[in-house]
Amino acid sequence: MNIIRFMQNHKIVLGALTEDNKVFALPQQDFISLMKEAELKRTEILSIVNDCINDSLPLDVNIDELELVAPIQAPEVWAAGVTYEKSREARNYESTNGKLDSQTFYDKVYDAERPEIFLKSTSARLKGPNDEVYLRSDSNWQIPEPELGLVISSKGKIVGYTIGNDMSSRDIEGENPLYLPQAKIWKNSCTIGPTIRLAETVKDPYNLDITCRIYQEDKIVFEGIANTSQLKRKFDELVSFLIRDNEIFEGTVLLTGTCIVPPNEFTLKNKDRIEIEISDIGVLSNPVKQQVPYPAMFSKFID
The missing domain is CATH 3.10.330 (Vcp-like ATPase; Chain A, domain 2)
Known part of the structure; x- marks a missing residue:
């Protein structure tokens, strides 16, 4: 259902x-x-x-x-990072310019007891199926991050599953880990939908197929496939850290990380279209729009 x-x-x-x-x-x-x-x-x-x-x-x-x-106007959307091996590899590449020769803090996060969790969006910022996602005007390397989303109660009970698109600016995050909020949060950078699959009707949430397709001029330029079985951490584990010493509201969504990353030379372009499909949930489709450049009065502060 x-x-x-x-x-x-x-x-x-x-x-x-x-x-x-x-x-x-x-x-x-x-x-x-x-x-x-x-x-x-x-x-x-x-x-x-x-x-x-x-x-x-x-x-x-x-x-x-x-x-x-959007199937729920979630009061908040949180996201977990570096929960899949593929995500760790991508974060390492962008933070070292592809010259990895030693352990990075992303390796430490992947292996640590405590997961990376950050606030991704709020109700007023959240978008749904067929809504436009925007590209940051000050980034040259941007991708979608297809993720399974957990819909949870204020007590941390998982009541449903949805699809999330955690848009990311790889160049901004790669410059400095402290830039994570700007690499993850901007106008129209988070969508969920198209449905919520009730938790009682999901036989095995660790065996859901995830597919991401990116179209340019109606031609597929990227397609990646993964499965939630590749997730390193358990969903209850991620939720337990989210609610630890934190007030969570009814209907909060927790995105669980991505295992699908386009090639390092790829970046989204204006008028692209992103499709994220998860078995039993549906297909979340969003067109891409280039964000309006920042006002000229601020240009002197940005290279």
Whole structure:
């Protein structure tokens, strides 16, 4: 069972997408309302959804015809880094200009007990399916990072899974690890969707296929495939560090890191299109737009 949000008569509607691709409108206002109702009734979200759709008829519409928006307006999106071997290799390359000859701090993070976790986005900044992602105007090396996202409760319970695009500026991060916020956070740099797969319906979250395709002028210029089985850390482990001495809100999303990195010579361009597909969740598609250059009055501060 998947949860979606879509536009209908100029309003956002919460919906359920069944295994046979039938769409049902749900009475709840949003996914967070579903979470709170399940907690209040001490039951699973799936049980509440099933009760709702058993008493209603599916909409006379195909899922492909709907204008989908982000399945949850997550109050915050956090992200974990260097959780896959491929990610460690990429971070090492960009931080040493490809001249790695000794251990770096990324090796230490990969092997350490404590994972790297950082704040990626907030509700007001979050984008969804088919929304534009922007390129930073002061970066020349940018890529998407396809990631499995965990939708969690305020107590750290994983209630669902979604797809996340953690846009990254490799040159900025490579210059200095303290530049991580600017390498990760800017306007339209984080998208999630198109659905939330309820945790109760996922047989094995450590066996989900992840595919990333990048199109330039409708031609595939990059395609990478990975599986969550390649993740070094467990999801509960990542969540445990996120909630440690931290206040987490209902519906927070934690992105779990990437295992798909385009070739080092690759960078996104204006009008590219990014597709991230994860089995049982769907395809998150976003067009790429070049960010408007910073105002000329600030140009003297930037080489």
